[in-house]
Amino acid sequence: MELNFGTNSLDNFCSDQDGLSLKPLRCPAPFLLKTYDLLEEGSEEKDGIKIVSWNEEGNGFVVWSPAEFSELILPRYFKHNNFSSFIRQLNTYGFKKTSSKIWEFKHEKFQKGCRHMLVEINRKKCEPSVFPQYLKSCSEENAMTSSSVEESINNHEILMEENKNLKKERLELQMQIAECKALEMKLLDCLSQYMDTSQNKVRRL
Amino acid sequence: MELNFGTNSLDNFCSDQDGLSLKPLRCPAPFLLKTYDLLEEGSEEKDGIKIVSWNEEGNGFVVWSPAEFSELILPRYFKHNNFSSFIRQLNTYGFKKTSSKIWEFKHEKFQKGCRHMLVEINRKKCEPSVFPQYLKSCSEENAMTSSSVEESINNHEILMEENKNLKKERLELQMQIAECKALEMKLLDCLSQYMDTSQNKVRRL
């Protein structure tokens, strides 16, 4: 079974140590904590050969032996033993592979001795571009060489599929709009605050 | 580690048995297959006491002993040993708890001896409540019962109409988003200009 590393909570707020002032403190994502801890918890070795470690500069890490890493390390920290799933997560959090020769990964905010910086690493949101590719949902099935009944059923299914996709797309667009509106509010808020501040500044002078 | 049950693929299409006609066949979701198999693979017992089994009528199943079920059964089929995660999945797929006294669950399409019916069980889609749900109605009409030719034509026209409207709506939403983005740009511009201006003002004073 999986080890438990203190913070398993999925939300990003923790209570303060003193238990009184409940100022919301950000917690790093579980994936980041586990990956960091995995590097700190002893230089992982097998038969005297390093499996995974921080790099020389301490500003990245190297998986020296992906096979051993997947088999021995991953299942101790995650619910799987697939190297590719681990990579997928690294990408999700914006890590970059630095070399085509070795499995070295870097992220500006992922550095040896800087566990506190992990909070600044954010999961990438999937933000569709302003005009999404509605070309994708277009159905391009030509294989209707059978009787007209089948054909009609087939057409029906294609229509249903397209319909379903359109509804999904609509929802996504509506959510995008909501996000835009939220951002507008923030900007307006920011603008008005700025105006206040600088007016005061002028007044004081 | 987890057992592997034939179909682990996450997409819902399988190739035909004969390997020639590649008509897409739906595969049940992994969760459903595992839950079904878990019930078929021997009456799970511990010390002569049933842990989980089909109910009398074979139209549902009962977790007789949640503690043993979580500890012994779940990790053999899933990547966890949490009863509540299992329940969460059941809810996601539309199962209903039938009693407040025992952990019995039913789904119309989940019946003993009917593994093939699992394909008809669909995951509930999460539609955020922020927006009006005037889209919730049409999703699962497969059963064209009797003199279905006229009906099918009728349905077809309705679908076409709905489809057309959806595309129109999409365009409108995309335009709304474009406007939002433009406004955002203006606001940002305004903000930066304002900052410049007021800094200059301060400098002059």
Place this chain on the structure above:
DNA sequence: GGGAATATTCCC
């Protein structure tokens, strides 16, 4: 029970 975030898988 279900919304929503993160994790894992599969596919392009």
Place this chain on the structure above:
DNA sequence: GGGAATATTCCC
């Protein structure tokens, strides 16, 4: 590398 579906977790 990343999109998208399903799985798992956490919270209300």
